[in-house]
Amino acid sequence: MRSILVANAKGGCGKTTIATTLAGAFAQVGLKVTLADVDRQHSSLGWLERRPAQAPRIEGIDWSKKIDSVRKKTQRLIIDAPAALTTDDFKLLLKQADVVIVPILPSAFDRDAASAFLWRIDALKPIRNGKKSIAVVANRTRLHSRASRALTDFLYSLDHEPVISLPDTVLYTDTAETGLSIFDRRDGRAKVAQEMWLPLIDYAERAAA
Template sequence: MRTILVANIKGGCGKTTIATHLAAACAAAGHSTALADVDRQRSSLGWLARRPATASALVGLDWAKDLSDAPKGIQRLVIDAPAALKTKQIEDLVRMADVVVLPVLPSAFDEQATQRFLGKLEELKSIAKNRKSVAVVGNRLRARTKAADRLDQFLGGVGHSVVTRLRDSQIYADAAASGLSLFDLTGKRAAEHRADWEPLLAYIEKA
């Protein structure tokens, strides 16, 4: 089983959107996939409850109170972590993960929080000794803006792999309202935005 942890101590940086998309992508690729929601708000599980029966099947796990084992036969486990993680929670979740996906928005506040979180991660031996990978993802970027330029400068200096940059688009909110993702949609627009995810998916498979 390959386990992907989506985490950052900054709220509102897109963790749930990325976690649900990664889970949907794994399921669409034919992997038996579980989506574990550690956040008390249970946004990922809410998305899963709206998911139509015609979409690729996913197993939902409520880990808001306690972490548990994934069901037998699961090939991909995606964990949606809450903001403001405590040190013990970070240690427990990173121990379970094969790769940590860290989303960051084009905002000075997000950059500051991300630096603090990376500092916490680097205190863990598995991260410091490169036994586990950290994939930094620039999220909700608008091309040719000062915020995007500043984020590019920040991402270039964080010392971890900046795997991809996801463009800002209403298509994400529209899909989420129906329990769907870009990997469940057809059409040119969805295909164009799916291309942003290809480097991240390839990185996770190789990690």
């Protein structure tokens, strides 16, 4: 089993969007996927409830109270972490994961919070010694935006250059409405968006292998 933890101490940065999209991507290629929702808001589990029966199946599990075992058959485990995660709670989740994805929004407030979070997790042993790696995603970026440029510069300065940058688009919000991910869609717009995820999927697959 390969396992991906999506986390950032900051709320609303796109953790659930990334967790559900990755779950959709892996399910679409026929892998057995489990989506573990650690957040009491149960956004990922709500998304699964809306998911149509004919879409590739994703198993949902509730980890908001405790970390439970995962079905033996699971090939990809995606863990959707809550905001305001303490270092101790993060460490528990990190034990379950091969790679951590950290989404960050282009704003000064989000940069400050992310800087503190990355500093905290970079210091943890499995990350320090390279056993587990971190992939940063610049999320909701906008062309020609000062904040988007500042985010990229900031991430380079921290030696965490983004593996991918995702644009700010209603495609994600609209697609999630019906329990689908962009990987469950065949239209041109979704296909263009899917391409952008390939470096991240590749990164996670290689880090977890």
